[in-house]
Structures are given as C-alpha cells and as structure tokens.
Amino acid sequence: MELKLNRETVPAAETIYDGVQEQALEMDYILPDYCPDIFRLIRCDTTPVITDWSISGDRLTYELMCDIHILYCGEEGSAVQSVDQHRSFTRTVELGRAADSPEVRLVPKTDHVNYRAVNKRRLDLRGAVSVKISVTGQQEQEVISDAFGMNIQLKKAPVKFAAQRINAVKNVRIEEDMELTPAQPDISSVLSCRCRAGDCEIKLISGKLLAKGEVQTELLYSGSEGAVEHMSFSLSYSQIIDVEGIDDSFECAVIPEVVSCNVTAAADGDGNNRILRCETEIRLGCRAVKTSTAMIAEDAFSTVYPCNVEMSEIKAEQIPSVYDESFRHSARLAEGDAVPQTIYAMWSEPKNINTRIGDDGRSVVISGMLSYSMAAKDNAGMIVMPDRDEAFEETIGLPDDISGAYVSAEVSVKETAYDISAEGVLNARADITVKLSVYSSDSIKAVTNIVIDDSAKKERDGDYAIKLYFGIENENVWDIAKRYSTSVEAIMEENELSGERLENGGMLLIPIVS
Incomplete structure (x- = not known):
C-alpha cells in the first residue's frame, strides 16, 4: 500500500520591511505686510501626518505633510498672532521584494524642532521628523495534515490561523459651522486646533460596513479683548465603507485617523466674527480577518518501515x-x-x-x-x-x-x-x-514531507508481542510509542490510560503492532 499525504496551506504574516525614515524640515519665512512685527515668540508646534501611500512592486511611496504652527506677540500689544505653514514631501522606500497582500503601517512623529526670529519680520525653523514604517505580507506554508498507508503514525495538533484578510480605506471630510454662545467674545484669531478621533462603532449591513464615531476638537482662540479663550466640541460622522467579500464570518475593526483639522473664523449676519468653520478630514482604515482551524502533523513515524520526516517551523498569523x-x-x-x-x-x-x-x-x-x-x-x-x-x-x-x-x-x-x-x-x-x-507569537514545528523506505523493514531487538517499560510522571505517550515503533492507541488501550500524558510513573505494557 502506497503512502498518501494530505496537505494543508497555512498562511503566515511575514515582515517585508521594518525601519525608520527621516525627513529634514526647514522653513525660512518672511511675514506678510498685514502681520505685525515679532516682539516675542511664544510657541511652535509641528504636526506630521501621512496623507496617502501606495505600493508598486517592491517600492512603497508615501506622502508626508507637516503642519507648522508658530505663535508670537507683536510689538503693538499683547494679542497673540499665528503663522501657519505646510510642507509636503514625497518619499519612497525600497522594500527589497514585492509583498503579497501587503499591510502597511506608517507612524510619523516630530523628532526635534528649533525656531528663532532672525529679525522682526523673518522666522527661521530647522528640525526633523521621522516615519516608522512596517510592511507585512502573507506567506503560504504547506504542511502535512493527514497521512495514510505503510503503517504511518501521526501526531496532530490544532492550529488556529487567519485564513483570509481584507483591507479597505476611506477618507471622510466633515464640514460644520458652529456659532459662539452669547457669553463668548468675538474671534480675533484662531490660535490652535487639536483633534482626536475616538473609537469607531461598526455594524455589518449587506456586505458593507457602517462606521460611526466622533472627532473630539479642542480650540484656542484670541478674543476681541486679547484674552485667550478655550473651546471643546465634537464632530460626528456616519459612513458606509465598501469592503468587497466581507460577511459575518469576519472579525472587523475600523481605525480612524485624523488627516487634517482646519478651523477658521467667519462673520455672522451682523458682520461679527462669531462663526467657527470646521473642516476635518479623517481616514477610516478597515481590517477584516476570517479565522480557520486546521489539524496539522507535528511528528510522524512508521511502525514497520524506516522513514525520513522533514520538519519546518511555522508561525501562523493570529488575530490579536x-x-x-x-x-x-x-x-x-x-x-x-x-x-x-x-x-x-x-x-x-x-x-x-x-x-x-x-x-x-x-x-x-x-x-x-x-x-x-x-x-x-x-x-x-x-x-x-x-x-x-x-x-x-x-x-x-x-x-x-x-x-x-x-x-x-x-x-x-x-x-x-x-x-x-x-x-x-x-x-x-x-x-x-x-x-x-x-x-500570539507561538510557533509550531510542523511536518512538511514524509519519505518512507519500503525496501527494508525496521529491525527489532527480539521476537516479542509485549514489552515492559517503566514510565515517568507527565511523560508523553507519543514519545514512548515512537521509541518502540508502536501506536499511541495501542499503549493507551492496553494500560487503560485516560490521557496522552502519564499521570503517574510506573510500569507500562507496550504492545508491539505491525
């Protein structure tokens, strides 16, 4: 009887690229005529954000935008003035090889910024930002799941893995006008705006994802009397994301990220600056994963024939x-x-x-x-x-x-x-x-191939049907069966064992099977 092998394909996440790329940030800025002279610098904030990315072959290209926000006081008074500038960069990364079903994570951060007033009308800024880049792909691993014939014995174990994953991205713009309360003074200038995307509620509807959430916004503005006013409010969104192939067998998560947040002052019907015009863009990143479980062979031997077992360490992709x-x-x-x-x-x-x-x-x-x-x-x-x-x-x-x-x-x-x-x-x-x-980073040794030499049978040290063996506590019955070229089932049945590990040490009867 010939040896027949059944194989199973287990996908695993493999790291294609993991590194950090730096970008110098420079600005030489001359104030426009309508801005007062610089008397005292107050603060500088730089916010880097990834606006877009794409992969072509073994090359990753991404767009990096840095928002620069400088606050200062003019000579003519204590009112706070603001300077807003943007710097955009297109960067590429050589991945070394193409990725199958790539997942990309780009995390930008400001490393350092130094700024100064060269004179009353000129600002100089020097700094650096960096982007942590992680690209993973899927690697298919073929392992033995079952085997028949030639007195083959298999030790099997269940493996849970991410059998299929789907990624989708949707950019959403939120535009809303907000009016100040009667107790709040008119807006002289917007000093700073900070946005944070909260958790996303998701619901699967007819093969599409409904994502709902809020963007928390905190605002500082200079009032008509020169005082700094603080406001906080939330902007809501509800969006449908098209995710081809998704159904209720997938586990889904949507991660919202703020791409840009811009708040400007606008006049109301009486001509007073009492309207806040909010324009926010967020990126909704969807990741859907379907899990599966397979029985794979961890070890193998034949009770009759010599055989060569090829092993490989596999690391199945897990849902966190x-x-x-x-x-x-x-x-x-x-x-x-x-x-x-x-x-x-x-x-x-x-x-x-x-x-x-x-x-x-x-x-x-x-x-x-x-x-x-x-x-x-x-x-x-x-x-x-x-x-x-x-x-x-x-x-x-x-x-x-x-x-x-x-x-x-x-x-x-x-x-x-x-x-x-x-x-x-x-x-x-x-x-x-x-x-x-x-x-989970658990990996497992799996059998990838079995080759049996049927030209000769295993040699035994004697002609007997049962052998005595003294087992030790917690010993694996599989190891005993492999040592004496018999089956786990035969040892468990002969000794009335309830599990595949010995609960207590003691004498065992080892039946010899052929």
Whole structure:
C-alpha cells in the first residue's frame, strides 16, 4: 500500500520591511505686510501626518505633510498672532521584494524642532521628523495534515490561523459651522486646533460596513479683548465603507485617523466674527480577518518501515487579543511664584511610548513621557504656553498568560484637568486610555514531507508481542510509542490510560503492532 499525504496551506504574516525614515524640515519665512512685527515668540508646534501611500512592486511611496504652527506677540500689544505653514514631501522606500497582500503601517512623529526670529519680520525653523514604517505580507506554508498507508503514525495538533484578510480605506471630510454662545467674545484669531478621533462603532449591513464615531476638537482662540479663550466640541460622522467579500464570518475593526483639522473664523449676519468653520478630514482604515482551524502533523513515524520526516517551523498569523484599559497620571507642575496668574487651558500628549511584558507573564508595562502644555498669563501679564515633560510607567494586569507574545499599545489622553491647592501648588492630572493588542507569537514545528523506505523493514531487538517499560510522571505517550515503533492507541488501550500524558510513573505494557 502506497503512502498518501494530505496537505494543508497555512498562511503566515511575514515582515517585508521594518525601519525608520527621516525627513529634514526647514522653513525660512518672511511675514506678510498685514502681520505685525515679532516682539516675542511664544510657541511652535509641528504636526506630521501621512496623507496617502501606495505600493508598486517592491517600492512603497508615501506622502508626508507637516503642519507648522508658530505663535508670537507683536510689538503693538499683547494679542497673540499665528503663522501657519505646510510642507509636503514625497518619499519612497525600497522594500527589497514585492509583498503579497501587503499591510502597511506608517507612524510619523516630530523628532526635534528649533525656531528663532532672525529679525522682526523673518522666522527661521530647522528640525526633523521621522516615519516608522512596517510592511507585512502573507506567506503560504504547506504542511502535512493527514497521512495514510505503510503503517504511518501521526501526531496532530490544532492550529488556529487567519485564513483570509481584507483591507479597505476611506477618507471622510466633515464640514460644520458652529456659532459662539452669547457669553463668548468675538474671534480675533484662531490660535490652535487639536483633534482626536475616538473609537469607531461598526455594524455589518449587506456586505458593507457602517462606521460611526466622533472627532473630539479642542480650540484656542484670541478674543476681541486679547484674552485667550478655550473651546471643546465634537464632530460626528456616519459612513458606509465598501469592503468587497466581507460577511459575518469576519472579525472587523475600523481605525480612524485624523488627516487634517482646519478651523477658521467667519462673520455672522451682523458682520461679527462669531462663526467657527470646521473642516476635518479623517481616514477610516478597515481590517477584516476570517479565522480557520486546521489539524496539522507535528511528528510522524512508521511502525514497520524506516522513514525520513522533514520538519519546518511555522508561525501562523493570529488575530490579536485586544484589551481596553485606562489609568490616571498626576503631576506637580509649579508652585509659588512659578504658578501663572491665569490659566486659560491645559492639555497633554503622550510620546516615546514603550511596552514590555511584565516578569509575571500576565501584565504589560507601559512607559513613556507625558507632555503637559498650557495656555496661560504669567505674573507679568504676558501670554505664555510652556511645556512640561513628565515620565510615567504603568503596569496593566491581564487575565491571560501572554509570555512570548508581541504587544503593541495605542495611548491617548481622554481628558486633562488641573487645580491650584491652598498652598499654591499647580497640580495636573490626565485620564489616559490604552488599547493593547496582544499578538500570539507561538510557533509550531510542523511536518512538511514524509519519505518512507519500503525496501527494508525496521529491525527489532527480539521476537516479542509485549514489552515492559517503566514510565515517568507527565511523560508523553507519543514519545514512548515512537521509541518502540508502536501506536499511541495501542499503549493507551492496553494500560487503560485516560490521557496522552502519564499521570503517574510506573510500569507500562507496550504492545508491539505491525
């Protein structure tokens, strides 16, 4: 009887490219005639964002846009002025080889920025941004799932893997006009705008995804009397995403990212600047994965013939386990005369986030910096917007053992608040949300081919039907069966064993099968 092999294809994610690309950022800017001279620089913010990307063969091309926002005070008064500029770059990355069903992750961040006033009308900026680039593809691995004939024995194990994945992207523009309340002063100029996309609610409807969510917006503007005003509001969206081939057998997630957020002042019916015109663009990235389970062979032997078993280590792509966690961070920012006279607004941003698995294997340690910023008036009556970096480390316990897994964390600040104690200490606190994605990194040795030599049979050390063997606790019955060229089923039946590992050590009867 010939040996017949059944094979199974197990897809696995393979890393095509993992690296960081840097981009220099320079600006030499002369103020237009309608802007007042520079008296004092207050703040500079640079926000890099990926606006588009594409892959052609073994080359990745992406568009990087950097928003530059500089605030200063003019000589003629304390009113805050703003300078907004954009720098766009087209970059390419040689991946080394083409990727099958590629998934691309591009994470830009500002590395450093130095800015100065060359004179009263000229600004000079030098800095750098970087983009962390990760490209993964799918690699098909063919393994043995079953075998028949020639007294073959297989040790099988179930493997769960991502059998199919679908990616889709949709850009959405949200446009809305908002009117100030009667208690708020007219808008002199918009100083800064920060947007954060919250979690997305999704629903599958007739092969399409309905995505609903909100974009939280925080705004600073200069009022008619020169004071800085703070506003926060949310913009809602509801979009249908076409995802070809999707059905309810897929697990889906939609990640919203803010591409741009622009707020300008507009006049109302009386000609006063009391309308905020909001234009926001977000990118909805959809990832849908269908899982499957297959029985694959981990080991093999023939009870009669010598055979050669070819093995390979496979790592099946897994759907990550996602945990939503939160914690609070507190910081002592100033005391005594260093506390500003007036605080208009305070906010915070996480940066330089690192994650590692705790020593107990059931927790994740998240560390990084939390940058607290405020818009305030100091004791000299000047508008200031200082930053204060505070280190943090938080341990988050998880219900499962994640030893050997890969963990990624998306950290964001939900809310920042502050208070000034009776002793004159300025304290801040930030409510931080964390989305942990835990990717199982378990790999398995799988049989990829079996070759049997049927020209000769195995030689035995004697002519017997049963052999005595002293087993040890927790020993695998498969190892015993392979050593004596018999079957697991025969050993378990002869010794009335309930499992494939020995519960206790002791004497076993090893029946010899042919």
